[in-house]
Amino acid sequence: MIEFLRRFFGQPGSSATAKERLRLVLMTDHLELAPEMIDTMKRELVDVISRYVEVDREKIDVTFERQDRTLAMLANIPILSVNRPSENGDAGKHGNGKVEIAPPVAEPVSSAQPKPGAETKPPARKRRRRKKAGRAAPAGAAAAAT
Amino acid sequence: MHQLQSDDHAVGGDTPAAENVEAKDVKLGRSIVLTSGKGGVGKTTTTANLGTALAARGARVVMIDADIGLRNLDIVLGLENRVRHHLLDVLEERVEIDDALVADKRSEHLFLLAAAQAREKEDVETAKMQALVTKLRERFDYVLIDSPAGIEQGFKNAVAGADEAIVVCTPEVAAVRDVDRVVGLLGNRFRPQLIINRLRPQLVRKGKMLSVDDVNAILRLPLLGVIADEPEIIVTTNKGEPLALRTATPTGAAYHAIAARVAGDDVAAPMPAAAKVSLFERLGSMFSGARR
Amino acid sequence: MSARKIVVTSGKGGVGKTTTTANLGATLAKRGKRVVLIDADIGLRNLDLVLGLEKRIVFDLVEVAEGRCQLRQALIKDKRFEALSILPAAQTREKDAISPEQFAEIVDRAAEIADYVLVDSPAGIESGFRNAVAGAGEAIVVTTPEVSAIRDADRVVGKIAGSGKPIRLIVNRLRPEMVRSGDMLSVDDVCQVLSVELLGIVPDDEEVIDTTNRGEPIVLNETNRLCAIYEKIARRLEGELVPFTSFDNPSFLGRLMGALKAG
Numbered sequence: 001m002i003e004f005l006r007r008f009f010g011q012p013g014s015s016a017t018a019k020e021r022l023r024l025v026l027m028t029d030h031l032e033l034a035p036e037m038i039d040t041m042k043r044e045l046v047d048v049i050s051r052y053v054e055v056d057r058e059k060i061d062v063t064f065e066r067q068d069r070t071l072a073m074l075a076n077i078p079i080l081s082v083n084r085p086s087e088n089g090d091a092g093k094h095g096n097g098k099v100e101i102a103p104p105v106a107e108p109v110s111s112a113q114p115k116p117g118a119e120t121k122p123p124a125r126k127r128r129r130r131k132k133a134g135r136a137a138p139a140g141a142a143a144a145a146t
Numbered sequence: 147m148h149q150l151q152s153d154d155h156a157v158g159g160d161t162p163a164a165e166n167v168e169a170k171d172v173k174l175g176r177s178i179v180l181t182s183g184k185g186g187v188g189k190t191t192t193t194a195n196l197g198t199a200l201a202a203r204g205a206r207v208v209m210i211d212a213d214i215g216l217r218n219l220d221i222v223l224g225l226e227n228r229v230r231h232h233l234l235d236v237l238e239e240r241v242e243i244d245d246a247l248v249a250d251k252r253s254e255h256l257f258l259l260a261a262a263q264a265r266e267k268e269d270v271e272t273a274k275m276q277a278l279v280t281k282l283r284e285r286f287d288y289v290l291i292d293s294p295a296g297i298e299q300g301f302k303n304a305v306a307g308a309d310e311a312i313v314v315c316t317p318e319v320a321a322v323r324d325v326d327r328v329v330g331l332l333g334n335r336f337r338p339q340l341i342i343n344r345l346r347p348q349l350v351r352k353g354k355m356l357s358v359d360d361v362n363a364i365l366r367l368p369l370l371g372v373i374a375d376e377p378e379i380i381v382t383t384n385k386g387e388p389l390a391l392r393t394a395t396p397t398g399a400a401y402h403a404i405a406a407r408v409a410g411d412d413v414a415a416p417m418p419a420a421a422k423v424s425l426f427e428r429l430g431s432m433f434s435g436a437r438r
Numbered sequence: 439m440s441a442r443k444i445v446v447t448s449g450k451g452g453v454g455k456t457t458t459t460a461n462l463g464a465t466l467a468k469r470g471k472r473v474v475l476i477d478a479d480i481g482l483r484n485l486d487l488v489l490g491l492e493k494r495i496v497f498d499l500v501e502v503a504e505g506r507c508q509l510r511q512a513l514i515k516d517k518r519f520e521a522l523s524i525l526p527a528a529q530t531r532e533k534d535a536i537s538p539e540q541f542a543e544i545v546d547r548a549a550e551i552a553d554y555v556l557v558d559s560p561a562g563i564e565s566g567f568r569n570a571v572a573g574a575g576e577a578i579v580v581t582t583p584e585v586s587a588i589r590d591a592d593r594v595v596g597k598i599a600g601s602g603k604p605i606r607l608i609v610n611r612l613r614p615e616m617v618r619s620g621d622m623l624s625v626d627d628v629c630q631v632l633s634v635e636l637l638g639i640v641p642d643d644e645e646v647i648d649t650t651n652r653g654e655p656i657v658l659n660e661t662n663r664l665c666a667i668y669e670k671i672a673r674r675l676e677g678e679l680v681p682f683t684s685f686d687n688p689s690f691l692g693r694l695m696g697a698l699k700a701g
Binding site: 029 | 221226227263264384
Binding site for chain 1: 585588592593596617619620622623624627
């Protein structure tokens with residue numbers, strides 16, 4: 001009787017569940033089918049974030065996880081340093097206004113120019129600043145691998 | 147290790163599978179491939195329900211989805227959100243078997259090894275598939291292998307390593323013809339048992355659908371059971387809850403009876419309300435020479 | 439002028455590719471078109487059976503490909519329709535007996551003598567599917583409103599989409615009463631998920647089983663509602679804007695019937 005009433009009054013039946021599940025499973029299928037797209041997305045994501053903070057590119061982890069009724073992308077990006085904000089608040093940008101994806105900057109933000117062919121190992125001055133600020137802990141553990 | 151013969155038509159070959167010498171002391175579980183030729187007759191649904199029913203009897207069961215590129219066993223079981231690694235990850239040794247096995251949400255001792263979605267069936271090496279199935283037989287009472295439709299590489303992969311076969315057929319001429327062909331391809335190594343799925347007794351009574359007798363007059367296979375066509379199956383797939391979880395339903399009970407028969411119990415083959423025998427003249431000529 | 443070459447495919451087996459190919463082909467023939475149907479399911483042929491032509495097979499697709507006969511010798515003319523012929527698949531061979539290039543070449547040959555060439559694809563996405571798609575300039579993807587079928591259709595659409603061939607969708611075996619009771623995905627649901635242009639909606643009809651048993655495509659029976667449905671599909675295929683049959687019935691009586699019938 002209850003089942004009858006439920007159906008009569010238009011309560012969602014199993015088709016609503018099916019649609020939800022299908023939506024999620026197709027998203028996952030599409031991701032599984034496009035590893036190059038995911039790689040490009042990861043690279044571009046990290047490039048954008050690098051404009052604002054210095055990240056450890058070797059240890060980046062990006063995964064996708066189903067949570068409740070959605071798919072979520074979880075990015076674990078260790079931060080090596082956060083540039084001191086300048087007076088006019090344009091933290092993260094180099095003095096010449098160009099956003100360059102480059103090895104770590106040796107000078108303070110406002111006057112820096114990246115050295116061509118610079119190593120990934122941060123220069124001495126940077127290291128001192130980092131000791132003062134304390135190393136930022138990576139965000140919580142990455143979700144299950146794809 | 148038994149090798150498939152590539153130069154004759156019989157995929158199954160003619161010699162019995164060799165026993166795994168190292169595992170002499172271990173009682174090996176049974177490996178059963180579920181296949182049909184024709185698509186859409188209910189192989190995946192049957193695998194999910196049979197696995198559920200066998201696990202309910204206390205057996206340890208693993209179900210392998212061999213439909214690489216078109217995986218669906220996960221979604222029928224409601225486990226699509228839990229798949230992390232798949233069959234090819236295991237075969238190509240990127241992960242351990244245990245990392246890839248997905249425990250069923252509701253049934254104890256029931257596990258799924260999902261297919262890869264982004265790969266091709268040609269990527270599976272049949273020798274590795276056989277080795278994997280043998281390893282799984284050491285740990286499980288039943289290894290059920292859900293074959294894809296067709297008789298191409300996917301089917302051959304699924305058959306590799308299986309010791310027994312269940313063919314699933316609907317009471318329709320095209321399906322019967324395809325099963326007949328598949329039985330021929332399976333060869334002498336297998337003595338397949340038959341499940342007839344999606345029977346509609348009222349149509350059989352009206353003479354508009356083949357009866358159980360009609361089907362088996364052609365196929366002549368030992369019958370495990372007959373399942374009626376029920377709209378409820380669509381609902382259960384929508385929800386990802388196999389009907390075998392509900393033993394009070396006729397179809398759920400039928401799957402349990404089939405599981406009992408697979409296990410060797412002396413239980414009658416489940417049958418929906420009986421359908422009268424009605425023979426069609428065309429049946430005889432349709433199948434001449436098809437079985438090899 | 440060369441014909442339109444259309445592959446009918448699905449990914450999932452058993453959703454109605456062969457039935458669709460046979461009935462759509464017959465309908466186009468009824469409308470005066472010259473139609474050639476090609477069964478690409480080598481080893482598991484069924485198009486001949488569905489049309490009741492299985493006793494008239496002399497040569498098959500593989501024999502044409504191997505040059506052992508002419509195409510016209512292998513084509514079986516269906517006597518019930520003005521200009522409908524079929525090229526049956528081989529039964530005792532495997533799908534790799536013919537390459538995609540050979541298959542495409544045969545489709546081209548058929549296209550010289552027809553207005554429409556419809557290719558009945560096997561299930562799956564393996565070599566049989568690849569052959570079937572190789573010959574075609576457009577695709578019709580058939581799905582039922584069920585989760586597995588839609589998922590597989592999505593995969594197949596993904597596989598074909600890269601080639602630039604136009605893809606259109608037929609939703610087959612719809613059960614309006616189950617949609618009403620919320621137990622089956624609606625056509626809208628399916629279209630939203632797949633995002634493919636809709637070509638037709640075909641309701642489930644138990645007569646199809648019986649007519650297949652007898653080898654008589656359902657469109658031979660003018661009183662069956664599927665006849666009109668396939669007519670609409672044929673007209674849309676020809677470019678006509680034809681409104682879709684509405685199977686929604688939100689009336690009180692409709693909902694009552696839906697609630698009573700279901701479960």
